[in-house]
Amino acid sequence: MKDLFLIRHAHAGPYLLxxxxxxxxxxxxxxxxxxxxxxxxxxxxCGFWYISKxxxxxxxxxxxxxxxxxxxxxxxxxxxxxxxxxxxEKILSSVHSVxxxxxxxxxxxxxxxxxxxxxxxxxxxxxxxxxxxxxDAWNEISQGSAIVNYIH
Numbered sequence: 001m002k003d004l005f006l007i008r009h010a011h012a013g014p015y016l017l018x019x020x021x022x023x024x025x026x027x028x029x030x031x032x033x034x035x036x037x038x039x040x041x042x043x044x045x046c047g048f049w050y051i052s053k054x055x056x057x058x059x060x061x062x063x064x065x066x067x068x069x070x071x072x073x074x075x076x077x078x079x080x081x082x083x084x085x086x087x088x089e090k091i092l093s094s095v096h097s098v099x100x101x102x103x104x105x106x107x108x109x110x111x112x113x114x115x116x117x118x119x120x121x122x123x124x125x126x127x128x129x130x131x132x133x134x135x136d137a138w139n140e141i142s143q144g145s146a147i148v149n150y151i152h
Contacts, residue, residue, distance in 0.1 A: 001097065001131065001132065001133050001134075001135065002097055002098075002099075002131070002132040002135045002137075002138060002141065003044075003045055003047065003097065003098040003099070003129065003130070003131055003132075004091060004098075004099050004101070004115065004129070004130040004131075004146070005044065005047070005098075005099070005100040005101070005127060005128070005129050005130075005151075006101050006103075006108055006111060006112050006122065006127065006128050006130070007035070007060065007061075007064070007100065007101065007102045007103075007108075007125075007126070007127045008102075008103070008104070008105060008108050008109075008122040008123065008124055008125065008126050008127075009024075009028075009052070009054075009056045009057040009059075009060040009102060009103070009104065009124065009125070010024050010027075010028035010029070010031040010032040010035075010056065010059075010060045010063075010124055010125040011024065011025050011027045011028035011031055011124045011125065012024060012025060012028055012056040012124075013025040013028075019054075020053075020054045020055070020080060021054075021055055022054070022055060022056055023055045023056060023059060024055075024056050024059045024060065028056065028059075028060070028124065028125070029059075029063070031124060031125035032059070032060045032063035032064060032125060033063060034125070034152070035060075035063075035064050035125055035127060035151075035152055036063050036064045036066060038127075038151060038152055039064055039068060040067065040068070042151075044129070045098045046069045046070060046071055046098065047070060047071055047096060047097070047098025047099055047100050048070065048071045048072050048073070048074070048094070048096035048098065048099055048100070049061060049065065049070055049072070049073040049074070049100040049101075049102065050073075050074050050076065050079065050090075050094075050099065050100065050101045050102070050103075051073055051074065051075050051076070051079070051101075051102045051103075052075075052076065052077075052078075052079035052080045052102065052103045052104060053075045053076055053077045053079070053080065054080055054104075057079070057102045057103060057104070058075065060102055060125070061073070061102040064102075070100075071096060071098075078090065079101070079103040079104065079107075080103075080104060082107055083107055083110070084106065084107040084108075084109070084110020084111055084113075084114070085110070086107070087101075087103070087107045087108065087110065087111040088110075088111050088114050088115075091111065091138070092138045092139060092141060093138065094138055105121075105122060108122050109121050109122045112128050114143050114144075115130045115141075115143070115144070115145070115146040115148075116128075116130070116144065116146055116148045117143060117144020117145070117146075118144075118148075125152065126152055127151040127152045128148060128149070128150055128151060129148075129149040129150075129151050130146035130147065130148060130149070131146065131147040131149065132145065132146060132147070133147065
């Protein structure tokens with residue numbers, strides 16, 4: 001079985017800094033805390049977290065991951081600069097059965113649309129859980145083949 005959780009970072013503050021340096025706004029902190037509550041209630045599977053290296057994605061992930069078991073995490077600038085097809089390619093090359101990705105639009109919406117087979121526009125602090133119960137490897141996964149569980 002393969003599980004993928006796509007999470008768009010929570011609401012960020014104004015564009016007073018370079019985009020990569022923007023932090024969560026007060027609203028964003030509350031959004032991330034709501035996701036944390038959803039994660040704690042649902043007891044999602046332990047997995048590996050890929051996190052864009054911007055402040056807002058790191059802050060979003062830190063809030064959600066508090067008191068959450070995980071297999072590890074990777075902070076990477078790749079997720080900030082990559083295109084949607086690059087997101088899909090990197091996810092499908094993962095060695096982990098359960099993957100969490102905290103990243104950015106428009107690329108994360110592209111990935112969500114690719115795996116679901118439907119147009120999805122991810123808003124700030126949204127999370128979608130994709131499942132492939134019969135897949136043993138990521139290379140078995142094709143466009144539009146996921147079971148989609150909208151979380152938030």
